[in-house]
Amino acid sequence: MSKNGAPPSYNYGPPPAAPPSYAQAVGGVPPTSPYIPHHSLVQSGPEILTTVVPLGPNATHMICPHCHAEIDTTTKTQPGLIAYISGLIICLTGCPFGCCLIPCCIDKCMDVHHSCPNCDTYLGRYKR
Incomplete structure (x- = not known):
């Protein structure tokens, strides 16, 4: 306690600065995030989401990432x-x-090599 009965005040100084950002610490552009916000300023048409479809030894039902048609893949061994x-x-x-x-x-x-029967795009290979 101080002389006048008040608790002692400590002078710690200013709070520490925030840690440097990724670009400041490493130098350069930060890595891209898999998260893409759904709001954007420019809309260029409908958004088409493609997923990776596992290819097997038989024809696979999927949407072609090139022509966006619903297909059963053509296979060639x-x-x-x-x-x-x-x-x-x-x-x-x-x-x-x-x-x-x-x-x-x-x-x-x-x-087994898979291709699109609609646009003849090579879609992948199933290795044994």
């Missing part, structure tokens, strides 16, 4: 890495007389 590796193993084990091509004919060894 091609030999994948598993087919080539198993063909090499078959050849190295002593069956060089065309047996090494058998994995290229088995569906389980094939990669």
Whole structure:
């Protein structure tokens, strides 16, 4: 207590400054946020939200991100890495007389490529 009975007053000084912003601390532009506010000053038409659709071994029902049509993907199979590796193993084990091509004919060894039947855009690949 002070001489006049009042509690002592302490002089701490001004409050500390706020921590530096990301741009000040690192230098540059802050990273973009996945959050995009729905209000904007300029509207350029309807907003189309596309999502990632997992592609599988069969045709997939989805909306094409290029032409925005509701489609079932067109699939095409091609030999994948598993087919080539198993063909090499078959050849190295002593069956060089065309047996090494058998994995290229088995569906389980094939990669599946998906495309849009409407605009023929390549949409992705399902790897085995």
